[in-house]
Amino acid sequence: MLRDGTVFDDEHLPREIVGRNSQMNEVTDALAPIEDGVRAENCFLFGPSGAGKTTVARAAVRELRREVLDVPTAYVNCWKDYTRSGVLERTAKNLVGAAIPKNAPARDVIDTLQTELDSPSVLIIDEVDQLQDPDTLYDLHSIRGLAWICIANREVDLLARLDDRTHSRVSVGYRVQFDRYTADTVTEILDRRASHGLEQGAVQRETLRRIAELVDGDARRAITALRVAARKADHEGLSTIPERLVEDSVLSAEAEVRQKTISKLNHHQRVLYECIERWGPLIQKELYDRYESEHPDPITLRALRKSHLPKLEHYNLITTERGADGKTYELAESSGTPVGTD
Ligand SMILES: Nc1ncnc2c1ncn2[C@@H]1O[C@H](COP(=O)(O)OP(=O)(O)OP(=O)(O)O)[C@@H](O)[C@H]1O
Ligand SMILES: [Mg+2]
The missing domain is CATH 1.10.8.60 (Helicase, Ruva Protein; domain 3)
Structure with a gap:
């Protein structure tokens, strides 16, 4: 029955992208200046899980590479590489093939990128809302010719975490919204x-x-x-x-x-998930108390609310409900029930 199991892999990039013409057009428009040797526009892709954001970003870059064969392009996933040095090192390695010594200062990595990149390039920054230090975007912004396609679930999860200086510089760009598929x-x-x-x-x-x-x-x-x-x-x-x-x-x-x-969760997210799994439903304060006693190096509730709790929700691991006591967190039930047809 199965002829080619690889086409069902999450990483498989299909030849045709179905039902995302307007999003594809926006991203390819943003990248088009590279065909004239000019820096592309930055773009931001937002939307729910499984809505095709990563796929569209990769397909747009694939299309660009058909036009401009040698354009340097790279992909970084901030769920995996979430520190400033992690992102910068991965970018340098993938964009210019630079061998970066272990623990090289961030400044040196940026210098390498600035001197070695001499033509417009594109970086896909996936799950950008997981960046530990969102000011990393400021570093990347300073690299000549580099344009990015940033992917996040919601705009607020990303932009609210930037300081004013970074915000005013890096928030300029195309916004491309992805809704759930019909x-x-x-x-x-x-x-x-x-x-x-x-x-x-x-x-x-x-x-x-x-x-x-x-x-x-x-x-x-x-x-x-x-x-x-x-x-x-x-x-x-x-x-x-x-x-x-x-x-x-x-x-x-x-x-x-x-x-x-779950296997991709970072330590904060995993502890939160396990607390909710074991003791949920929990109101925010109860959840934070549990988390604080379970995690060896807890961060503030504010920090959890900004990036880690929304991530658990985005991936349908937990649900939240707002009641008289504030928000309540609970494990998501598997649905498997029919939704309205369109
Ligand atoms: N328009 C499309 N045409 C063909 N395949 C698609 C399309 N959109 C998504 N897919 C497939 O669905 C899967 C999920 O898509 P994708 O990884 O792009 O979602 P996402 O929006 O990045 O989700 P997440 O927020 O969870 O990362 C992939 O296997 C992808 O190949
Ligand atoms: Mg994705």
Whole structure:
């Protein structure tokens, strides 16, 4: 049944980007000046999980590289590289191939980038709201010819953390908003994946539609569910995915996506998650008290509220509710229930 399992990988960059023409156009417009040898415009991509932000950023850069073969481009994910030196080192390594000595001062890395980069370049800064020191953007802004595509869930999570000096410099740029996909678009995305990844006739369009209706506009969940369903059908010796496997597959896919997300959490986020898992629902003060006693090096509630708690919410790990006692935090239930069709 599975013809090419790699097309279901999260890192797989599809040949066609479905239903994101206006976002693709905005990002490619921002990058267009590079075709004339000029620095591109910065852009910011915002939107919920699984809405295609990383995919559109990578596809726009792929398109640019078709026009300008040797444009230096790089990708950094701030969930993994969240310190100032981590981001700067990864950028120097990927953009100019510089070998950076361990623990090199940030100033030296910036100098290397400034001297070695002699043409316009593009940096994708994914999960930028996870940057420990958002002023790192100020450093990157000072590099000649460098334009970025910054990706975050919500604009406030990013810009509210910048100091005035950084804010006024770095907040200029295109804003590109991504909404949840409609069930129609998710169906179309699944259809293309199926035709590349599954044997012909392995799945009916109605079955894809059914998956699409259950994933709340999240393409990642949908694609994972299709792979799970194909495996289950294979296991039963079937050559077509029956609709009865869909609900279970969506639930398994949610659990799989959740496990992967949990494995990426940083220590603060993990402790918060575990406190909510063990003792939730918790009001903010209770949560903070628990966190403080569990974490060896706790940060302030304000800092947690600015970046770590929203991240848990964004990835559908927790839900919050505002009541008379302020916010209450609770583990998100797996949905797997139908949403309105469009
Ligand atoms: N328009 C699209 N066409 C084809 N595939 C898509 C599209 N949008 C998303 N996908 C696929 O869905 C998955 C999730 O997309 P992506 O990683 O771009 O989401 P995201 O918005 O960056 O989410 P997150 O905020 O969780 O990082 C990927 O496997 C991607 O290939
Ligand atoms: Mg992403």
